[in-house]
Amino acid sequence: MELDLKLTGCRAITMDPARPAAHTIGIWQGRIAGLDEQVADLPAAETVDLGGAVVLPGFIDAHTHLAWNGRRTIDITGLATAAAVLDRLAGAPGTGWIEASGYDRRIMDSPLTAADLDRISGDRPVYVADLSGHACVVNSAVLRRLPEITSDGWLTENEQLAARTLRLPYSLDEITAELHESARQVLAEGVTMCAEAGIGAGLIASSPLEAAAYQRARLPIRVQLMVSAHVLHDVAADPADRIPRAIDLGLHTGFGDDMLSLGAMKLWTDGGMIARTAALTEPYAGTDNSGQLAESEELMRAAIVDGHHAGWQLAIHAIGDRAIDFTLDAVAEAQRQRPRPDARHRVEHCGLVRPDQLDRIAALGLVPVVQPTFLHAYGDDYSEIMGEERAPWLYRGRSFLDRGITVAGSSDRPVADGAPLRAIEFMVRRRSSGGRAVGPDEAITVEEAIHAYTLGSAYACRKEHVLGSLTPGKLADLVVLGDDPRTSDAIADIPVLATVVGGAFSFQRSS
Numbered sequence: 001m002e003l004d005l006k007l008t009g010c011r012a013i014t015m016d017p018a019r020p021a022a023h024t025i026g027i028w029q030g031r032i033a034g035l036d037e038q039v040a041d042l043p044a045a046e047t048v049d050l051g052g053a054v055v056l057p058g059f060i061d062a063h064t065h066l067a068w069n070g071r072r073t074i075d076i077t078g079l080a081t082a083a084a085v086l087d088r089l090a091g092a093p094g095t096g097w098i099e100a101s102g103y104d105r106r107i108m109d110s111p112l113t114a115a116d117l118d119r120i121s122g123d124r125p126v127y128v129a130d131l132s133g134h135a136c137v138v139n140s141a142v143l144r145r146l147p148e149i150t151s152d153g154w155l156t157e158n159e160q161l162a163a164r165t166l167r168l169p170y171s172l173d174e175i176t177a178e179l180h181e182s183a184r185q186v187l188a189e190g191v192t193m194c195a196e197a198g199i200g201a202g203l204i205a206s207s208p209l210e211a212a213a214y215q216r217a218r219l220p221i222r223v224q225l226m227v228s229a230h231v232l233h234d235v236a237a238d239p240a241d242r243i244p245r246a247i248d249l250g251l252h253t254g255f256g257d258d259m260l261s262l263g264a265m266k267l268w269t270d271g272g273m274i275a276r277t278a279a280l281t282e283p284y285a286g287t288d289n290s291g292q293l294a295e296s297e298e299l300m301r302a303a304i305v306d307g308h309h310a311g312w313q314l315a316i317h318a319i320g321d322r323a324i325d326f327t328l329d330a331v332a333e334a335q336r337q338r339p340r341p342d343a344r345h346r347v348e349h350c351g352l353v354r355p356d357q358l359d360r361i362a363a364l365g366l367v368p369v370v371q372p373t374f375l376h377a378y379g380d381d382y383s384e385i386m387g388e389e390r391a392p393w394l395y396r397g398r399s400f401l402d403r404g405i406t407v408a409g410s411s412d413r414p415v416a417d418g419a420p421l422r423a424i425e426f427m428v429r430r431r432s433s434g435g436r437a438v439g440p441d442e443a444i445t446v447e448e449a450i451h452a453y454t455l456g457s458a459y460a461c462r463k464e465h466v467l468g469s470l471t472p473g474k475l476a477d478l479v480v481l482g483d484d485p486r487t488s489d490a491i492a493d494i495p496v497l498a499t500v501v502g503g504a505f506s507f508q509r510s511s
Contacts, residue, residue: 003028005476005503006044011484012055014470015454025055027476030502034472053497054484056450057469058192058477059420060457063315063348063369063410066196066223067170067206067213068133069185069418070178077102077131081109082116085128090120097167098126101414103137105130105154106274106381112137114153127167132274133203133415136160157271157294161203169207172216178206179217182413186221187507189419190479190496193222195461197315197348197412198266201230214260220506222477224256224263224461226315229303232265242338245306252311254462258475258502263461264315264346265307268294270323273351273374273382274415278320280352285387291320301330308334313344313462315369319351321393328360335364346408346460352386352393362403367460369408370395370452372423373416375439379432392439397427401444408460409452421481424449425491446486476503 005027012022012035019035026032026039033039074092079085085103092098098121105111117126117139126139135156142163143151149159170178186194199210205228207213214223232245246252255262270293271277276284279291294300294317307314308331318327324347331345347361350368361368375382375395383391400407409427411418427449430440444452458468466475482495499507 001028001042003033003039003042003044004046006039006042006047007055008047008049010050010053010055010480012470013450013484013486015057015451016469016471018471022470025470025478027503030476032470032472032474032476035470038472050480054481055470056190056479056481057454057467058479058499058501059190059453060193060195060461060463060467061186061191061411061413061418061420062195062408062457062460063197063371064186064194064413064418065133065198065204066182066186066194067175067178067210068204069414070181071101072178073129074098074100075102076100076128077104080107082112085112086116086120089117089126089128096124098124099129099167100127101129101131103128103130104274105135111154114139114143114151117153125166127163130275131415132272134160134272134275134277136163138163142166156275156277157292164203168205169209172207172209172213175206175210175213176217179213179219183219183221186418187499187501188496188509189421190481190499191221191418191420192477192479192499192501193224193461193463193467195224195226195263195410197226198228199225200228202228202266202268220501222259222467222501224261224463226264226266227262229265229267229307232303232306232310243306243310246310250310253313258466263313265312266315266317266348267300267303267307268317269300269326270294270318270320272319273385274378276385278351279322279326280320281322281325281354282390284385290322293323293326297326300326301333304330305334305337308340308343308345309338313346315346315348317348319349321352321354321357324350324353324357328357328364328366331364331366341365344460344462349412351395352390353396353399354393355399358396358399358403361400362405367406367408368396368400369410369460370397371410371412371416372397372426373411373418375430376422376426376433377416379438380434380436383432383436383438392441394439395442396439397442397444397448399442401448406456406459407452408457409449410457419492420453421485421494421496422492424453424485427452428491446491450485477501
C-alpha cells in the first residue's frame with residue numbers, strides 16, 4: 001500500500017483518548033490511514049515534514065453564516081455618529097438598494113432614523129443591518145412599502161424580516177461568490193467544516209433556492225445546511241407515519257454526503273442580546289424590557305413538535321432564559337409524543353441559563369451550541385445589561401461539562417470574530433476584550449475547549465463517526481498550528497500554518 005500523503009515531524013493532539021498523541025500521520029484516499037508505527041514503514045506519494053508544528057483535528061464551526069459573512073455590503077462597523085454613517089452611505093454606486101452592515105445602535109451618538117437615511121437616498125430603498133442580525137434601520141422608501149408598520153426606521157425581529165423580504169432574493173451567482181469569500185476566510189483560521197445556520201427562509205436566508213448555490217459552489221470546506229422551519233408545509237403522508245408537516249420529498253437531517261449535507265432544522269424562539277430582544281424572565285437591568293419571543297408559543301411549539309415527528313434534528317435558537325424555558329418544555333412534549341432517544345436536538349446560543357435549567361438540559365440530551373467570542377467582543381455590555389446576579393450565567397462552560405452535557409463551539413459569524421482560537425482562549429480565560437471577568441467560574445481547560453471545537457461540534461452535527469479526532473478511518477481534516485494551545489499564553493495569536501481537508505492542503509500560510 002502506498003499512502004497519498006505522510007505528515008512527519010509533527011506534534012499531533014489527536015483528541016482520541018485511545019491514542020492522545022502522534023508524530024506521524026498517514027493519509028490515503030482522503031482518510032487517516034494510521035499513526036506513527038502503523039504507517040512509518042509505508043511509502044507515500046508525498047511526504048511533508050512539519051518541522052515540529054502542532055496538529056489538531058480541523059476545527060468545526062457548528063453555527064455560522066457563510067453567505068451573510070461574505071456579502072459585499074457597505075461596512076459601517078465601528079461608526080458611532082449619524083454623520084459618519086451618512087457620509088459612508090452617500091454616493092453608493094448603482095441605482096437599486098443601498099445595503100450596509102455592522103450598525104451598532106449602542107455606540108451611536110443618536111440612533112439612526114429613516115429621516116436621516118432619507119437625506120442621502122433619494123428614491124432608493126436603504127437597509128442598514130444591525131450587527132446582531134436581529135434588527136435594522138430603513139428609510140422612508142422602505143417604510144412606505146410596509147404600511148402596517150409604524151416606526152422611525154428602527155425595526156426588530158419580524159418587522160425587520162418584513163423589510164428584508166422586500167430586498168430578497170439574492171441571485172445564485174451572488175450567493176456563490178459570497179460562499180467562496182467566506183470559505184477562504186475560514187480555511188485561514190483552521191476551520192474545515194461549517195454548519196450554515198438557516199437557509200431557505202427566515203432572518204438570515206438569501207433565497208428560496210439557496211441550497212442550489214451550495215451545490216454550485218463546490219466549496220473546499222465541508223458544509224452542513226440547517227433548513228429553516230419556515231419551509232415546513234402540510235404533507236399528505238400516510239397517517240401511520242405521523243408526519244403532518246415536512247419539506248418536499250420528506251428530506252430531513254442526514255441527506256447528502258461528507259462535503260454537503262442537510263443538518264438540523266433551524267427554529268427561532270427569541271431575538272438577541274445586542275438588539276435587546278432576547279426573551280428574559282426578568283427585565284434587562286435598569287429597564288422594563290424583557291425582550292420578546294419570536295412568534296406565538298402555539299406556532300413555535302407546533303414547529304418543534306412537527307419537525308421532531310418528521311425526523312429532523314432540531315437547532316432551536318434560544319438566547320434568553322425565558323426562551324430556554326419554552327424550548328425545554330416544547331422538546332419535552334415532542335419527546336413525550338414520539339420518543340427519539342438520540343434525536344440530539346440542539347440549543348443554538350443557549351446564552352443565559354439559570355441554575356435550575358442546567359439539569360433539564362442534561363436530562364433532555366440537548367446540545368448547547370455556544371459562541372464564546374460573543375463574550376470576548378460584547379462581554380462588558382452583556383454583563384451590564386444582565387446585572388451582577390445573572391452575568392455569571394452567560395454562555396456557560398464548566399456547568400455544562402460537569403453535568404455531562406456535550407458543548408459545541410461556534411461563531412455565529414459575522415456577528416463576532418469567527419476564529420476558533422480566539423473562542424478557545426475565551427473559554428479558558430473568560431475575559432472580555434476590555435479585560436472584564438465574565439463568569440470566571442465557567443472557565444474550562446484548554447483540552448476541553450479544543451474538544452468543543454472538534455469532537456463537540458462534530459457530535460452536534462452528527463459527524464463524530466467521521467470527524468473531530470485524528471483517528472484511523474476518519475476523514476483527514478486537520479489544522480497545523482505554530483504553537484501548542486495547551487502551553488501558550490496567547491492562544492488567539494497562534495498562527496494557523498496550514499489547513500488540510502480530506503488529505504489536501506486547502507490553505508497554507510505564505511512565509
